[in-house]
Amino acid sequence: MKKSNKRHEEHEEHADESWLLPYSDLMTLLLALFITLFSMSSVDAKKFEEMSQALSSALNGGTGVLEHSSSYDAGSGADLGKNKSPSSNPNTATDAALAKKEQEDLERLKKQLDDYIGKNGLTNQLNTKLNQSQLMITIADNALFASGAADVKPEAKVLAKNISRMLEQFPSYDVIVTGHTDNMPISNYKYTDNWDLSSDRALNFLKIVLQNSKLDPSKFTPSGYGEYHPVESNATAEGRAKNRRVEISIIRKYNGETKTTNVQ
Template sequence: MSKKTRHEEHEEHADESWLLPYSDLMTLLVALFLVMYAMSATDAKKFEDMADAFSSALSGGGGVLEYRSDAPTNTQLDQGKQDKMNSVIDKNTGESDMAKLRAKEQEDLEKLKKQFDQYIEKNGLTDLLSTKLNQSQLMITISDNALFASGQADVKDDSRQLAKSISNMLQQFPDYDVLVQGHTDNIPISNSSYSSNWDLSVDRALHFMKILLLNPNLNPVKFSPIGYGEYHPIAPNDTSAGRAKNRRVEVSILRKYQEVTEPKGVTLPNQ
Protein backbone atom coordinates (compact mmCIF):
# COMPACT_ATOMS: atom_id res chain seq x y z
CA MET A 1 0.00 0.00 0.00
CA SER A 2 1.51 3.17 -1.10
CA LYS A 3 1.91 5.95 1.30
CA LYS A 4 0.24 9.08 0.15
CA THR A 5 2.16 12.23 0.74
CA ARG A 6 0.15 14.83 2.56
CA HIS A 7 0.73 18.28 1.37
CA GLU A 8 0.44 20.90 4.04
CA GLU A 9 -1.70 23.81 3.16
CA HIS A 10 0.36 26.99 2.78
CA GLU A 11 -0.95 30.26 4.17
CA GLU A 12 -1.58 32.71 1.35
CA HIS A 13 0.31 36.02 1.73
CA ALA A 14 -1.23 39.39 0.78
CA ASP A 15 0.28 41.19 -2.23
CA GLU A 16 2.47 44.00 -0.83
CA SER A 17 3.99 45.18 -4.11
CA TRP A 18 1.97 48.40 -3.88
CA LEU A 19 4.12 49.56 -0.97
CA LEU A 20 7.02 50.39 -3.28
CA PRO A 21 5.31 53.07 -5.40
CA TYR A 22 3.56 54.30 -2.24
CA SER A 23 6.87 54.84 -0.47
CA ASP A 24 8.24 56.60 -3.54
CA LEU A 25 5.18 58.84 -3.59
CA MET A 26 5.60 59.72 0.08
CA THR A 27 9.26 60.50 -0.49
CA LEU A 28 8.34 62.86 -3.32
CA LEU A 29 5.68 64.55 -1.17
CA VAL A 30 8.21 65.09 1.60
CA ALA A 31 10.63 66.53 -0.92
CA LEU A 32 7.88 68.80 -2.31
CA PHE A 33 7.04 70.16 1.14
CA LEU A 34 10.72 70.77 1.78
CA VAL A 35 10.96 72.67 -1.51
CA MET A 36 7.93 74.79 -0.65
CA TYR A 37 9.32 75.57 2.79
CA ALA A 38 12.71 76.44 1.41
CA MET A 39 11.18 78.75 -1.21
CA SER A 40 9.63 80.79 1.59
CA ALA A 41 12.98 81.21 3.36
CA THR A 42 14.88 84.49 2.96
CA ASP A 43 18.27 82.93 2.43
CA ALA A 44 18.18 81.78 -1.20
CA LYS A 45 21.77 80.55 -1.07
CA LYS A 46 20.98 77.99 1.68
CA PHE A 47 17.96 76.80 -0.27
CA GLU A 48 20.05 76.15 -3.37
CA ASP A 49 22.59 74.18 -1.29
CA MET A 50 19.83 72.08 0.27
CA ALA A 51 18.17 71.52 -3.11
CA ASP A 52 21.43 70.24 -4.56
CA ALA A 53 21.87 67.83 -1.63
CA PHE A 54 18.34 66.39 -1.90
CA SER A 55 18.52 66.08 -5.67
CA SER A 56 21.75 64.14 -5.46
CA ALA A 57 20.48 61.87 -2.69
CA LEU A 58 17.12 61.04 -4.23
CA SER A 59 17.78 60.90 -7.93
CA GLY A 60 21.49 60.99 -8.39
CA GLY A 61 21.13 64.02 -10.59
CA GLY A 62 18.48 66.40 -11.84
CA GLY A 63 14.95 66.21 -10.53
CA VAL A 64 12.19 68.03 -8.79
CA LEU A 65 14.67 69.83 -6.57
CA GLU A 66 16.80 71.08 -9.42
CA TYR A 67 15.81 74.71 -9.06
CA ARG A 68 17.51 78.06 -9.08
CA SER A 69 15.66 80.83 -7.30
CA ASP A 70 15.24 84.22 -8.94
CA ALA A 71 15.47 85.76 -5.48
CA PRO A 72 18.71 87.66 -4.90
CA THR A 73 21.50 85.88 -3.11
CA ASN A 74 23.32 87.34 -0.13
CA THR A 75 26.04 88.58 -2.47
CA GLN A 76 23.46 90.27 -4.69
CA LEU A 77 21.74 91.82 -1.68
CA ASP A 78 25.06 93.14 -0.43
CA GLN A 79 25.78 94.57 -3.88
CA GLY A 80 22.34 96.20 -3.92
CA LYS A 81 23.03 97.85 -0.59
CA GLN A 82 26.37 99.09 -1.88
CA ASP A 83 24.77 100.47 -5.06
CA LYS A 84 22.15 102.28 -3.00
CA MET A 85 24.84 103.73 -0.77
CA ASN A 86 26.79 104.88 -3.82
CA SER A 87 23.63 106.49 -5.20
CA VAL A 88 23.15 108.45 -1.98
CA ILE A 89 26.79 109.54 -2.08
CA ASP A 90 26.44 110.65 -5.73
CA LYS A 91 23.27 112.57 -4.87
CA ASN A 92 24.93 114.31 -1.95
CA THR A 93 27.91 115.13 -4.13
CA GLY A 94 25.58 116.52 -6.80
CA GLU A 95 23.75 118.66 -4.25
CA SER A 96 27.05 119.92 -2.93
CA ASP A 97 28.22 120.86 -6.43
CA MET A 98 24.89 122.59 -7.12
CA ALA A 99 25.20 124.58 -3.90
CA LYS A 100 28.66 125.74 -5.01
CA LEU A 101 27.30 126.78 -8.42
CA ARG A 102 24.47 128.73 -6.80
CA ALA A 103 26.91 130.45 -4.46
CA LYS A 104 29.18 131.40 -7.38
CA GLU A 105 26.19 132.67 -9.37
CA GLN A 106 25.03 134.77 -6.40
CA GLU A 107 28.51 136.23 -6.14
CA ASP A 108 28.59 137.08 -9.87
CA LEU A 109 25.16 138.72 -9.88
CA GLU A 110 25.89 140.72 -6.74
CA LYS A 111 29.10 141.95 -8.35
CA LEU A 112 27.24 142.93 -11.52
CA LYS A 113 24.49 144.70 -9.54
CA LYS A 114 27.11 146.67 -7.64
CA GLN A 115 28.67 147.82 -10.93
CA PHE A 116 25.28 148.94 -12.27
CA ASP A 117 24.46 150.77 -9.03
CA GLN A 118 27.81 152.56 -9.08
CA TYR A 119 27.28 153.57 -12.72
CA ILE A 120 23.77 154.87 -11.94
CA GLU A 121 24.96 156.92 -8.97
CA LYS A 122 28.05 158.25 -10.74
CA ASN A 123 26.02 159.50 -13.73
CA GLY A 124 23.11 160.89 -11.71
CA LEU A 125 20.58 158.42 -13.17
CA THR A 126 18.85 157.38 -9.96
CA ASP A 127 15.53 158.82 -11.20
CA LEU A 128 15.74 156.92 -14.49
CA LEU A 129 17.40 153.59 -13.66
CA SER A 130 17.20 151.05 -10.84
CA THR A 131 18.33 147.48 -10.17
CA LYS A 132 16.82 144.58 -8.26
CA LEU A 133 18.26 141.13 -7.52
CA ASN A 134 15.84 138.36 -6.57
CA GLN A 135 15.66 134.55 -6.68
CA SER A 136 15.13 134.41 -10.45
CA GLN A 137 17.06 137.32 -11.97
CA LEU A 138 18.98 140.54 -11.79
CA MET A 139 16.73 143.19 -13.32
CA ILE A 140 17.75 146.64 -14.59
CA THR A 141 14.72 148.90 -15.00
CA ILE A 142 15.07 151.89 -17.35
CA SER A 143 12.46 154.64 -17.63
CA ASP A 144 11.24 155.26 -21.17
CA ASN A 145 12.21 158.94 -20.79
CA ALA A 146 15.84 157.85 -20.71
CA LEU A 147 15.57 156.06 -24.03
CA PHE A 148 12.70 157.12 -26.27
CA ALA A 149 10.65 160.07 -27.44
CA SER A 150 6.93 159.82 -26.69
CA GLY A 151 5.21 157.19 -28.82
CA GLN A 152 8.47 156.18 -30.53
CA ALA A 153 10.75 153.13 -30.40
CA ASP A 154 13.99 154.54 -31.80
CA VAL A 155 16.57 154.95 -29.04
CA LYS A 156 17.69 158.56 -28.60
CA ASP A 157 21.18 159.35 -29.81
CA ASP A 158 22.27 160.56 -26.37
CA SER A 159 20.97 157.30 -24.83
CA ARG A 160 23.13 155.02 -26.92
CA GLN A 161 26.03 155.50 -24.50
CA LEU A 162 23.80 154.12 -21.74
CA ALA A 163 23.11 151.00 -23.82
CA LYS A 164 26.83 150.68 -24.58
CA SER A 165 27.74 150.91 -20.89
CA ILE A 166 25.17 148.24 -20.01
CA SER A 167 26.48 145.94 -22.74
CA ASN A 168 30.07 146.38 -21.52
CA MET A 169 29.05 145.25 -18.04
CA LEU A 170 27.01 142.34 -19.41
CA GLN A 171 29.97 141.00 -21.40
CA GLN A 172 31.74 140.08 -18.16
CA PHE A 173 29.22 137.27 -17.67
CA PRO A 174 28.38 136.09 -21.20
CA ASP A 175 26.82 132.74 -20.24
CA TYR A 176 23.61 134.17 -18.81
CA ASP A 177 20.36 134.42 -20.76
CA VAL A 178 19.07 137.98 -21.05
CA LEU A 179 15.50 139.16 -21.60
CA VAL A 180 14.81 142.69 -22.85
CA GLN A 181 11.23 143.56 -21.95
CA GLY A 182 9.17 146.53 -23.10
CA HIS A 183 6.24 147.99 -21.09
CA THR A 184 3.81 150.89 -21.60
CA ASP A 185 1.04 152.64 -19.68
CA ASN A 186 -2.62 152.06 -20.49
CA ILE A 187 -3.22 155.21 -22.52
CA PRO A 188 -4.15 154.03 -26.05
CA ILE A 189 -1.56 155.00 -28.63
CA SER A 190 -2.72 156.96 -31.65
CA ASN A 191 -0.12 157.49 -34.34
CA SER A 192 0.68 156.14 -37.78
CA SER A 193 3.51 153.90 -36.60
CA TYR A 194 1.76 151.72 -34.01
CA SER A 195 -1.78 150.44 -33.70
CA SER A 196 -1.46 149.37 -30.05
CA ASN A 197 0.69 149.68 -26.94
CA TRP A 198 1.62 146.07 -27.43
CA ASP A 199 3.23 146.82 -30.79
CA LEU A 200 5.08 149.78 -29.29
CA SER A 201 6.42 147.75 -26.34
CA VAL A 202 7.70 144.96 -28.59
CA ASP A 203 9.44 147.41 -30.91
CA ARG A 204 11.08 149.27 -28.04
CA ALA A 205 12.44 146.04 -26.57
CA LEU A 206 13.75 144.98 -29.97
CA HIS A 207 15.43 148.31 -30.75
CA PHE A 208 17.17 148.50 -27.37
CA MET A 209 18.31 144.88 -27.63
CA LYS A 210 19.83 145.52 -31.06
CA ILE A 211 21.93 148.35 -29.65
CA LEU A 212 23.15 146.11 -26.84
CA LEU A 213 24.16 143.51 -29.41
CA LEU A 214 26.35 145.98 -31.30
CA ASN A 215 28.90 144.78 -28.75
CA PRO A 216 30.60 141.85 -30.56
CA ASN A 217 31.45 140.20 -27.23
CA LEU A 218 27.77 139.43 -26.55
CA ASN A 219 26.16 136.31 -27.96
CA PRO A 220 22.81 137.04 -29.71
CA VAL A 221 21.67 133.48 -28.89
CA LYS A 222 21.45 134.52 -25.24
CA PHE A 223 19.13 137.50 -25.89
CA SER A 224 15.35 137.67 -26.39
CA PRO A 225 13.03 140.70 -26.77
CA ILE A 226 9.54 140.62 -25.24
CA GLY A 227 6.72 143.19 -25.31
CA TYR A 228 4.13 143.22 -22.53
CA GLY A 229 2.27 146.36 -23.56
CA GLU A 230 0.19 147.79 -20.72
CA TYR A 231 -0.53 144.41 -19.11
CA HIS A 232 2.21 144.23 -16.45
CA PRO A 233 2.07 147.57 -14.63
CA ILE A 234 4.16 148.21 -11.51
CA ALA A 235 2.11 151.25 -10.44
CA PRO A 236 -1.49 152.44 -10.81
CA ASN A 237 -2.25 154.01 -14.17
CA ASP A 238 -4.66 156.57 -12.70
CA THR A 239 -1.92 159.14 -12.05
CA SER A 240 0.73 160.64 -14.31
CA ALA A 241 3.47 159.51 -11.90
CA GLY A 242 2.15 155.95 -11.98
CA ARG A 243 1.93 155.90 -15.77
CA ALA A 244 5.50 157.21 -15.99
CA LYS A 245 6.71 154.25 -13.86
CA ASN A 246 4.88 151.78 -16.09
CA ARG A 247 6.53 153.08 -19.28
CA ARG A 248 9.83 151.26 -19.01
CA VAL A 249 12.33 148.78 -20.45
CA GLU A 250 13.62 145.97 -18.25
CA VAL A 251 16.85 144.08 -18.89
CA SER A 252 16.74 140.79 -16.96
CA ILE A 253 19.81 138.62 -16.44
CA LEU A 254 18.34 135.21 -15.62
CA ARG A 255 19.72 132.85 -13.03
CA LYS A 256 20.81 129.41 -14.23
CA TYR A 257 20.69 127.63 -10.86
CA GLN A 258 17.41 128.57 -9.25
CA GLU A 259 16.14 126.95 -6.06
CA VAL A 260 12.61 126.87 -7.49
CA THR A 261 12.36 125.88 -11.14
CA GLU A 262 10.29 128.15 -13.32
CA PRO A 263 9.07 127.26 -16.83
CA LYS A 264 11.94 127.69 -19.28
CA GLY A 265 11.78 130.94 -21.19
CA VAL A 266 9.15 132.47 -18.89
CA THR A 267 10.08 135.10 -16.35
CA LEU A 268 7.38 137.01 -14.56
CA PRO A 269 8.10 140.71 -14.14
CA ASN A 270 8.25 142.12 -10.63
CA GLN A 271 4.94 143.46 -9.44
Protein backbone atom coordinates in the same frame (compact mmCIF):
# COMPACT_ATOMS: atom_id res chain seq x y z
CA MET B 1 -1.63 35.28 3.19
CA LYS B 2 1.95 36.20 3.85
CA LYS B 3 2.64 36.42 0.16
CA SER B 4 -0.35 38.78 -0.35
CA ASN B 5 0.79 41.17 2.37
CA LYS B 6 4.27 41.36 0.92
CA ARG B 7 2.91 42.25 -2.48
CA HIS B 8 0.75 44.99 -0.98
CA GLU B 9 3.75 46.56 0.80
CA GLU B 10 5.77 46.60 -2.39
CA HIS B 11 3.10 48.60 -4.22
CA GLU B 12 2.36 51.07 -1.41
CA GLU B 13 2.89 54.67 -2.66
CA HIS B 14 5.36 57.00 -0.97
CA ALA B 15 4.10 60.22 0.73
CA ASP B 16 3.68 63.20 -1.67
CA GLU B 17 6.59 65.65 -1.11
CA SER B 18 5.75 68.10 -3.92
CA TRP B 19 4.77 70.69 -1.28
CA LEU B 20 8.46 71.26 -0.56
CA LEU B 21 8.98 73.29 -3.75
CA PRO B 22 6.41 76.05 -3.08
CA TYR B 23 7.44 76.00 0.60
CA SER B 24 11.08 76.70 -0.27
CA ASP B 25 9.99 79.49 -2.64
CA LEU B 26 7.87 80.99 0.13
CA MET B 27 10.82 80.92 2.53
CA THR B 28 13.01 82.66 -0.06
CA LEU B 29 10.41 85.41 -0.56
CA LEU B 30 10.01 85.88 3.20
CA LEU B 31 13.77 86.23 3.55
CA ALA B 32 13.75 88.83 0.78
CA LEU B 33 10.92 90.70 2.54
CA PHE B 34 12.78 90.80 5.87
CA ILE B 35 15.92 92.10 4.14
CA THR B 36 13.82 94.80 2.45
CA LEU B 37 12.27 95.93 5.72
CA PHE B 38 15.62 95.94 7.48
CA SER B 39 17.29 97.94 4.71
CA MET B 40 14.48 100.51 4.49
CA SER B 41 14.92 101.37 8.18
CA SER B 42 17.71 103.73 7.11
CA VAL B 43 18.20 105.74 3.91
CA ASP B 44 21.46 104.53 2.42
CA ALA B 45 21.62 104.62 -1.38
CA LYS B 46 24.41 102.11 -1.80
CA LYS B 47 22.88 99.45 0.46
CA PHE B 48 19.43 100.08 -1.02
CA GLU B 49 20.87 99.32 -4.46
CA GLU B 50 22.44 96.11 -3.16
CA MET B 51 19.13 95.13 -1.62
CA SER B 52 17.28 95.85 -4.86
CA GLN B 53 19.64 93.64 -6.83
CA ALA B 54 19.29 90.81 -4.29
CA LEU B 55 15.51 91.07 -4.25
CA SER B 56 15.34 91.15 -8.04
CA SER B 57 17.49 88.05 -8.25
CA ALA B 58 15.30 86.21 -5.75
CA LEU B 59 12.05 87.10 -7.51
CA ASN B 60 13.49 85.99 -10.84
CA GLY B 61 14.37 82.53 -9.54
CA GLY B 62 18.05 83.08 -8.81
CA THR B 63 19.95 82.65 -5.59
CA GLY B 64 20.76 86.33 -5.21
CA VAL B 65 19.24 86.64 -1.74
CA LEU B 66 21.60 84.08 -0.26
CA GLU B 67 24.56 85.49 -2.14
CA HIS B 68 23.88 89.07 -1.06
CA SER B 69 22.69 88.39 2.46
CA SER B 70 26.21 88.83 3.80
CA SER B 71 25.92 92.54 3.02
CA TYR B 72 23.49 92.90 5.87
CA ASP B 73 25.36 91.29 8.73
CA ALA B 74 25.50 92.79 12.19
CA GLY B 75 28.89 94.36 11.60
CA SER B 76 27.73 96.47 8.66
CA GLY B 77 24.45 97.33 10.34
CA ALA B 78 26.19 99.97 12.43
CA ASP B 79 26.69 102.07 9.31
CA LEU B 80 23.04 102.00 8.27
CA GLY B 81 22.02 104.69 10.71
CA LYS B 82 24.54 107.18 9.42
CA ASN B 83 22.94 109.70 7.10
CA LYS B 84 25.18 111.24 4.52
CA SER B 85 25.45 115.00 4.75
CA PRO B 86 24.51 117.03 1.62
CA SER B 87 28.09 118.22 1.26
CA SER B 88 29.26 114.61 0.77
CA ASN B 89 27.45 114.52 -2.58
CA PRO B 90 29.86 115.84 -5.25
CA ASN B 91 27.03 117.21 -7.38
CA THR B 92 25.50 119.09 -4.45
CA ALA B 93 28.87 120.54 -3.49
CA THR B 94 29.52 121.63 -7.08
CA ASP B 95 26.09 123.28 -7.40
CA ALA B 96 26.60 125.12 -4.13
CA ALA B 97 29.95 126.44 -5.32
CA LEU B 98 28.47 127.56 -8.64
CA ALA B 99 25.54 129.21 -6.88
CA LYS B 100 27.94 131.10 -4.63
CA LYS B 101 29.96 132.31 -7.62
CA GLU B 102 26.76 133.35 -9.39
CA GLN B 103 25.72 135.39 -6.36
CA GLU B 104 29.11 137.09 -6.29
CA ASP B 105 28.94 137.81 -10.04
CA LEU B 106 25.51 139.39 -9.86
CA GLU B 107 26.35 141.43 -6.78
CA ARG B 108 29.46 142.74 -8.52
CA LEU B 109 27.48 143.63 -11.65
CA LYS B 110 24.80 145.34 -9.56
CA LYS B 111 27.44 147.44 -7.81
CA GLN B 112 28.92 148.52 -11.15
CA LEU B 113 25.48 149.52 -12.39
CA ASP B 114 24.61 151.38 -9.19
CA ASP B 115 27.94 153.24 -9.31
CA TYR B 116 27.27 154.20 -12.95
CA ILE B 117 23.75 155.39 -12.09
CA GLY B 118 25.01 157.48 -9.19
CA LYS B 119 27.93 159.06 -11.07
CA ASN B 120 25.73 160.05 -14.01
CA GLY B 121 22.79 161.37 -12.00
CA LEU B 122 20.37 158.74 -13.31
CA THR B 123 18.75 157.71 -10.03
CA ASN B 124 15.35 158.97 -11.19
CA GLN B 125 15.53 157.06 -14.45
CA LEU B 126 17.28 153.78 -13.62
CA ASN B 127 17.25 151.31 -10.75
CA THR B 128 18.44 147.78 -10.11
CA LYS B 129 16.99 144.91 -8.08
CA LEU B 130 18.62 141.58 -7.24
CA ASN B 131 16.45 138.69 -6.06
CA GLN B 132 16.41 134.90 -6.17
CA SER B 133 15.50 134.70 -9.85
CA GLN B 134 17.32 137.57 -11.54
CA LEU B 135 19.16 140.86 -11.54
CA MET B 136 16.79 143.38 -13.08
CA ILE B 137 17.71 146.78 -14.51
CA THR B 138 14.67 149.04 -14.96
CA ILE B 139 14.93 152.09 -17.25
CA ALA B 140 12.18 154.71 -17.47
CA ASP B 141 10.86 155.14 -21.00
CA ASN B 142 11.56 158.89 -21.12
CA ALA B 143 15.25 158.14 -20.66
CA LEU B 144 15.23 156.13 -23.87
CA PHE B 145 12.39 157.22 -26.17
CA ALA B 146 10.25 160.13 -27.19
CA SER B 147 6.55 159.83 -26.39
CA GLY B 148 4.80 157.28 -28.59
CA ALA B 149 8.04 156.37 -30.39
CA ALA B 150 10.45 153.41 -30.29
CA ASP B 151 13.59 155.02 -31.73
CA VAL B 152 16.30 155.14 -29.06
CA LYS B 153 17.43 158.68 -28.24
CA PRO B 154 21.06 159.48 -29.15
CA GLU B 155 22.04 160.04 -25.51
CA ALA B 156 20.35 156.75 -24.55
CA LYS B 157 22.54 154.86 -27.03
CA VAL B 158 25.50 155.72 -24.79
CA LEU B 159 23.65 154.12 -21.87
CA ALA B 160 22.92 150.97 -23.90
CA LYS B 161 26.57 150.63 -24.90
CA ASN B 162 27.79 151.11 -21.35
CA ILE B 163 25.41 148.40 -20.13
CA SER B 164 26.65 146.09 -22.90
CA ARG B 165 30.26 146.57 -21.76
CA MET B 166 29.29 145.57 -18.22
CA LEU B 167 27.42 142.51 -19.49
CA GLU B 168 30.39 141.24 -21.49
CA GLN B 169 32.09 140.33 -18.20
CA PHE B 170 29.35 137.74 -17.62
CA PRO B 171 28.81 136.03 -20.99
CA SER B 172 27.15 132.85 -19.73
CA TYR B 173 23.92 134.43 -18.46
CA ASP B 174 20.64 134.58 -20.36
CA VAL B 175 19.28 138.12 -20.71
CA ILE B 176 15.68 139.12 -21.42
CA VAL B 177 14.85 142.67 -22.53
CA THR B 178 11.16 143.56 -22.09
CA GLY B 179 9.22 146.66 -23.11
CA HIS B 180 6.23 147.94 -21.10
CA THR B 181 3.70 150.73 -21.64
CA ASP B 182 0.85 152.31 -19.69
CA ASN B 183 -2.78 151.63 -20.58
CA MET B 184 -3.33 154.75 -22.65
CA PRO B 185 -4.44 153.76 -26.19
CA ILE B 186 -2.03 154.62 -28.96
CA SER B 187 -2.81 155.12 -32.62
CA ASN B 188 -0.42 156.87 -34.96
CA TYR B 189 1.06 156.36 -38.40
CA LYS B 190 3.34 153.58 -37.12
CA TYR B 191 1.66 151.90 -34.14
CA THR B 192 -1.91 150.79 -33.69
CA ASP B 193 -1.58 149.41 -30.15
CA ASN B 194 0.74 149.15 -27.16
CA TRP B 195 1.83 145.60 -28.02
CA ASP B 196 3.68 146.81 -31.10
CA LEU B 197 5.15 149.84 -29.34
CA SER B 198 6.51 147.85 -26.37
CA SER B 199 7.94 145.13 -28.64
CA ASP B 200 9.74 147.61 -30.89
CA ARG B 201 11.17 149.48 -27.90
CA ALA B 202 12.63 146.29 -26.44
CA LEU B 203 14.03 145.18 -29.80
CA ASN B 204 15.54 148.54 -30.74
CA PHE B 205 17.27 148.89 -27.38
CA LEU B 206 18.57 145.32 -27.60
CA LYS B 207 19.98 145.87 -31.08
CA ILE B 208 22.19 148.65 -29.71
CA VAL B 209 23.35 146.46 -26.82
CA LEU B 210 24.26 143.70 -29.30
CA GLN B 211 26.46 145.99 -31.35
CA ASN B 212 29.07 144.78 -28.88
CA SER B 213 30.63 141.83 -30.75
CA LYS B 214 31.79 140.27 -27.48
CA LEU B 215 28.20 139.41 -26.57
CA ASP B 216 26.47 136.24 -27.77
CA PRO B 217 23.10 137.13 -29.41
CA SER B 218 21.77 133.63 -28.64
CA LYS B 219 21.76 134.59 -24.95
CA PHE B 220 19.42 137.57 -25.50
CA THR B 221 15.64 137.66 -25.98
CA PRO B 222 13.46 140.74 -26.67
CA SER B 223 9.81 140.77 -25.59
CA GLY B 224 6.91 143.22 -25.54
CA TYR B 225 4.36 143.08 -22.71
CA GLY B 226 2.31 146.12 -23.68
CA GLU B 227 0.23 147.48 -20.80
CA TYR B 228 -0.36 144.11 -19.14
CA HIS B 229 2.40 143.98 -16.51
CA PRO B 230 2.07 147.29 -14.63
CA VAL B 231 4.09 147.98 -11.50
CA GLU B 232 1.85 150.87 -10.39
CA SER B 233 -1.76 151.91 -10.88
CA ASN B 234 -2.54 153.48 -14.26
CA ALA B 235 -5.08 155.74 -12.53
CA THR B 236 -2.48 158.48 -11.94
CA ALA B 237 0.10 160.19 -14.14
CA GLU B 238 2.87 159.14 -11.76
CA GLY B 239 1.77 155.51 -11.91
CA ARG B 240 1.58 155.53 -15.71
CA ALA B 241 5.07 157.02 -15.89
CA LYS B 242 6.47 154.15 -13.82
CA ASN B 243 4.68 151.60 -15.98
CA ARG B 244 6.32 152.92 -19.14
CA ARG B 245 9.70 151.23 -18.91
CA VAL B 246 12.25 148.83 -20.35
CA GLU B 247 13.53 146.01 -18.15
CA ILE B 248 16.78 144.12 -18.62
CA SER B 249 16.72 140.84 -16.68
CA ILE B 250 19.91 138.81 -16.14
CA ILE B 251 18.53 135.38 -15.29
CA ARG B 252 19.99 133.19 -12.58
CA LYS B 253 20.87 129.57 -13.37
CA TYR B 254 20.94 128.49 -9.72
CA ASN B 255 17.93 130.34 -8.36
CA GLY B 256 17.06 129.35 -4.80
CA GLU B 257 20.48 127.77 -4.13
CA THR B 258 21.57 130.64 -1.93
CA LYS B 259 19.62 132.89 0.36
CA THR B 260 19.21 136.33 -1.19
CA THR B 261 17.12 139.35 -0.42
CA ASN B 262 15.60 141.94 -2.69
CA VAL B 263 18.02 144.82 -3.07
CA GLN B 264 16.73 148.06 -4.53
